[in-house]
Amino acid sequence: MDFKELPVVKDQLMKCVRCGKCRSVCPVFAEIGNETVAPRGHVFMVQMLKDGKVNPDQQVYDHLSNCLMCETCTVNCPSGIDIHELNAAARSYVYNKNPNLAKEMIFDTMWTNPTLLKHAIRIMWGAQKTGAQSLGRHLGLTKLLPGDMPKAEKILSDIPFRSAKSQLPSTNAAQGDKKYTVGYFLGCATDLLYPEVALAAVDVLTRNGCEVIIPRGMKCCGLPHLANGKMDTAQRLAADNVKIFNAHDFDYIVTDCASCSSALSAKNMQLLLGGTEHEIEARKFSGKVMDLNYFLINVLDIKPPVNKNAPSIKVTYHDPCHLANAQGIKSEPREVLRRIPGVELVEMKDANRCCGGSGTFSLTHYDLSMQILDRKINNASDTGAALIATCCPSCTMQLKHGVDKHGLPMEVVHPVQLLSASYNNRS
Amino acid sequence: MDKSAIQEELLKMFGPDRLLHDELDLMYYSYDSSFLTKLETTSPYAVVFPRSTEDVQKIMQFAYQNDINVIPRGAGTGETGGCVAVQGGIVLDLSTWDDIVEIDEKNMQVIVRPGVIHAKLNEELAKYNLFFPPDPGSSLMCTIGGMVANNASGLRAVKYGCTEQYILGLEVVLPNGDIMITGGMKSRAIKNVSGLNLTKLMVGSEGILGVITRIRLRCFPKPQARGIAMAVFDKLDDAPATVLDVYQAGILPSGIEILDSSAIKAVNDFKPHIKLPEAEAILLFEVDGNPPSVEFEGNVIREMASKRARSVEWATEARRMAELWEGRSVTAAAAARVRPDGTRIFAGEDISVPLSRVADTLRAIRALGVKYGIQVVNYGHIGDGNVHTAPVINPENPEEVEKVLKLVDEIHRLAIEMEGTTTGEHGVGAVRRQYAHLEHGTAHDYMLKTKQAFDPKGIMNPGKLI
Numbered sequence: 001m002d003f004k005e006l007p008v009v010k011d012q013l014m015k016c017v018r019c020g021k022c023r024s025v026c027p028v029f030a031e032i033g034n035e036t037v038a039p040r041g042h043v044f045m046v047q048m049l050k051d052g053k054v055n056p057d058q059q060v061y062d063h064l065s066n067c068l069m070c071e072t073c074t075v076n077c078p079s080g081i082d083i084h085e086l087n088a089a090a091r092s093y094v095y096n097k098n099p100n101l102a103k104e105m106i107f108d109t110m111w112t113n114p115t116l117l118k119h120a121i122r123i124m125w126g127a128q129k130t131g132a133q134s135l136g137r138h139l140g141l142t143k144l145l146p147g148d149m150p151k152a153e154k155i156l157s158d159i160p161f162r163s164a165k166s167q168l169p170s171t172n173a174a175q176g177d178k179k180y181t182v183g184y185f186l187g188c189a190t191d192l193l194y195p196e197v198a199l200a201a202v203d204v205l206t207r208n209g210c211e212v213i214i215p216r217g218m219k220c221c222g223l224p225h226l227a228n229g230k231m232d233t234a235q236r237l238a239a240d241n242v243k244i245f246n247a248h249d250f251d252y253i254v255t256d257c258a259s260c261s262s263a264l265s266a267k268n269m270q271l272l273l274g275g276t277e278h279e280i281e282a283r284k285f286s287g288k289v290m291d292l293n294y295f296l297i298n299v300l301d302i303k304p305p306v307n308k309n310a311p312s313i314k315v316t317y318h319d320p321c322h323l324a325n326a327q328g329i330k331s332e333p334r335e336v337l338r339r340i341p342g343v344e345l346v347e348m349k350d351a352n353r354c355c356g357g358s359g360t361f362s363l364t365h366y367d368l369s370m371q372i373l374d375r376k377i378n379n380a381s382d383t384g385a386a387l388i389a390t391c392c393p394s395c396t397m398q399l400k401h402g403v404d405k406h407g408l409p410m411e412v413v414h415p416v417q418l419l420s421a422s423y424n425n426r427s
Numbered sequence: 428m429d430k431s432a433i434q435e436e437l438l439k440m441f442g443p444d445r446l447l448h449d450e451l452d453l454m455y456y457s458y459d460s461s462f463l464t465k466l467e468t469t470s471p472y473a474v475v476f477p478r479s480t481e482d483v484q485k486i487m488q489f490a491y492q493n494d495i496n497v498i499p500r501g502a503g504t505g506e507t508g509g510c511v512a513v514q515g516g517i518v519l520d521l522s523t524w525d526d527i528v529e530i531d532e533k534n535m536q537v538i539v540r541p542g543v544i545h546a547k548l549n550e551e552l553a554k555y556n557l558f559f560p561p562d563p564g565s566s567l568m569c570t571i572g573g574m575v576a577n578n579a580s581g582l583r584a585v586k587y588g589c590t591e592q593y594i595l596g597l598e599v600v601l602p603n604g605d606i607m608i609t610g611g612m613k614s615r616a617i618k619n620v621s622g623l624n625l626t627k628l629m630v631g632s633e634g635i636l637g638v639i640t641r642i643r644l645r646c647f648p649k650p651q652a653r654g655i656a657m658a659v660f661d662k663l664d665d666a667p668a669t670v671l672d673v674y675q676a677g678i679l680p681s682g683i684e685i686l687d688s689s690a691i692k693a694v695n696d697f698k699p700h701i702k703l704p705e706a707e708a709i710l711l712f713e714v715d716g717n718p719p720s721v722e723f724e725g726n727v728i729r730e731m732a733s734k735r736a737r738s739v740e741w742a743t744e745a746r747r748m749a750e751l752w753e754g755r756s757v758t759a760a761a762a763a764r765v766r767p768d769g770t771r772i773f774a775g776e777d778i779s780v781p782l783s784r785v786a787d788t789l790r791a792i793r794a795l796g797v798k799y800g801i802q803v804v805n806y807g808h809i810g811d812g813n814v815h816t817a818p819v820i821n822p823e824n825p826e827e828v829e830k831v832l833k834l835v836d837e838i839h840r841l842a843i844e845m846e847g848t849t850t851g852e853h854g855v856g857a858v859r860r861q862y863a864h865l866e867h868g869t870a871h872d873y874m875l876k877t878k879q880a881f882d883p884k885g886i887m888n889p890g891k892l893i
Contacts, residue, residue, distance in 0.1 A: 038455075
């Protein structure tokens with residue numbers, strides 16, 4: 001669809017009154033402090049693009065990219081504008097006028113193909129385990145990487161050898177009486193970087209009467225593509241996933257990844273597939289999608305085993321933007337934690353403020369991302385908690401990096417890992 | 428001196444980190460919240476981010492020597508184009524110069540730099556059981572410097588008045604680079620009638636006389652208790668009549684706000700949890716003070732409002748009060764929601780009329796809306812006659828734009844006819860300057876002479892206020 005005809009551009013753009021409320025909540029604006037990064041500034045630039053007052057060139061793209069897509073502005077916009085969607089649409093429009101080979105390779109070739117993506121991660125694992133990564137850093141070879149990657153490659157630490165998909169069967173039978181058939185949307189990052197989260201999720205779900213199916217051939221949720229101006233690829237991936245999951249008769253489609261559940265939500269599906277031949281099937285699909293925590297509390301109403309001898313541990317919770325802002329899910333992850341014997345939940349200041357990870361943002365805007373992260377780590381550290389719990393692999397990666405950078409004795413986990421450990425009587 | 432030479436000189440003075448000069452970057456400084464800057468965009472020559480009085484002095488000396496316009500800017504939340512370089516020039520973005528220099532608790536005052544955010548200041552003052560009473564709807568984003576330059580007020584002006592009542596002294600860098608301290612060079616006095624009151628002259632001068640770089644503000648003790656009464660009316664006229672009843676019963680609430688049926692719809696759409704009842708009008712009365720007085724005043728308001736209102740809700744629970752007050756404070760931007768294919772615009776949005784003429788004015792505005800076929804959302808500070816009018820249009824439709832500009836002109840002229848003013852608190856900027864002589868007559872001539880005395884070269888924020 002023509003950029004100007006997209007509903008978000010056609011109907012919402014004009015509604016911005018430039019009141020500036022978005023300035024007061026934007027994590028990027030808080031660090032940089034000038035109008036070029038204010039969310040209303042991005043909206044203004046989209047208007048300029050629409051009106052043909054600026055050329056859709058790389059410079060405009062770079063300006064629009066100074067945004068985490070954390071949706072804090074959207075949630076707080078009195079005029080009801082989906083600012084992040086406007087930004088994504090504009091990035092896509094500008095990118096299509098200025099495609100670049102590296103991005104095409106990463107987002108169109110590799111990130112659309114689970115096998116290729118797995119191989120790429122394997123190569124990174126090999127580089128870490130053989131010392132090539134350290135050697136490369138030592139010899140200064142990592143400095144040859146493009147953009148902010150020379151600094152940002154440090155965020156990728158401890159890549160596991162085995163993916164979750166290689167450790168989990170496609171069908172995981174329910175323990176006891178079966179209550180539901182659940183399609184597990186296993187996101188790329190959970191699968192390849194944090195397989196232990198997937199194992200814990202399947203463990204908890206099957207223990208609670210769910211048959212868990214992991215459809216083979218599922219694709220990336222498309223959020224990285226959307227954030228990087230590849231809306232057309234995101235549309236293709238969404239259509240593929242709809243087809244793959246709708247081939248099954250799932251009661252629910254559950255994912256542990258905040259970014260995936262937001263990408264697969266009805267709202268995002270409408271942005272991607274509204275007005276296409278896939279619209280009806282997409283609606284059927286997204287109607288079943290649910291965040292894992294939400295599912296555990298509101299559908300399964302989990303009751304972990306009582307264990308009076310469970311060791312006491314302080315846990316603080318970081319709200320992923322794609323869960324808290326994009327889906328309004330704040331209480332369920334906390335409730336999961338509260339129900340785990342021994343867990344003492346302590347709130348950090350500004351728990352719902354972005355950690356600066358935001359998918360690929362930390363890789364493309366490393367220094368800025370670190371400034372945002374520092375605030376988050378200081379707030380988490382002030383709680384005295386031993387663990388930071390969160391529900392997004394991008395946040396996990398970022399927070400782990402922050403904890404390492406600050407030399408703190410904290411670990412970062414998904415609530416479902418603690419839950420699974422509790423069921424298995426592990427500390 | 429041409430634009431690129433100006434940029435080059437500024438680059439030498441401030442370096443690349445405190446200067447924007449790229450064409451694309453500068454475009455972001457072509458707007459504020461005004462409808463004017465949606466229709467016309469004018470970029471400045473450069474944007475500088477000063478961090479000290481000396482920085483500002485350097486810029487002013489450079490600008491004065493080279494006849495370059497200078498436009499001070501806070502958070503750019505104004506609705507008049509006041510911070511936009513409509514005639515070109517250097518924009519000073521003062522919003523990042525946000526130090527709270529000193530909280531002088533013993534003398535009930537605070538010294539700040541211009542970029543301090545209003546909400547942030549009150550958050551800090553609360554630690555000392557103090558507060559800065561003016562409460563603009565843009566509290567979360569507007570700067571104290573911007574409030575002083577525009578003499579802002581807001582939701583609590585009924586009892587606490589406007590910013591000017593709290594400004595004890597200012598440091599101002601004048602167009603030629605001189606530094607002027609008003610309110611006494613060393614003074615920390617709260618009462619001060621010595622000399623001509625240049626502080627009051629500077630407050631509300633919208634950056635046409637100099638750049639405000641330091642502000643000495645008076646604070647008040649933070650009230651111990653608050654309460655909010657919400658009265659719901661089936662007839663619009665009953666709302667202003669009830670306001671008069673409350674005053675005549677001897678009660679001075681801290682704020683009295685009105686939302687008409689369109690404003691109620693907009694708020695409910697934006698914040699459904701607030702659950703404002705559907706009605707022709709809603710009045711929100713806020714009272715503050717010590718707990719017994721709040722209870723007493725709340726009872727009187729309930730009694731008075733019940734004479735005409737369909738229902739009255741009295742809230743003292745913090746969460747509900749926050750919801751109701753938030754409902755009012757978000758109305759300005761949320762008004763856009765009443766029409767799916769339109770938006771509210773900030774134009775003709777700030778007239779202020781005598782209390783006795785509020786009902787007539789609201790009726791006249793509605794009639795003008797019908798005349799031009801434009802939906803108008805009305806809300807505002809009815810307690811002091813300050814009516815905010817939000818026309819809702821499709822700004823991409825040239826016919827609607829033409830009509831709304833006529834509507835706005837009639838609203839401004841209506842205000843003057845009603846023995847009121849074109850602006851109660853948002854200021855004049857570039858958008859209401861055309862009414863200056865009509866409104867002020869000979870006084871306008873003396874305003875121009877005053878401007879000439881301070882700024883003989885006319886470089887300070889030209890095209891604004893007078």
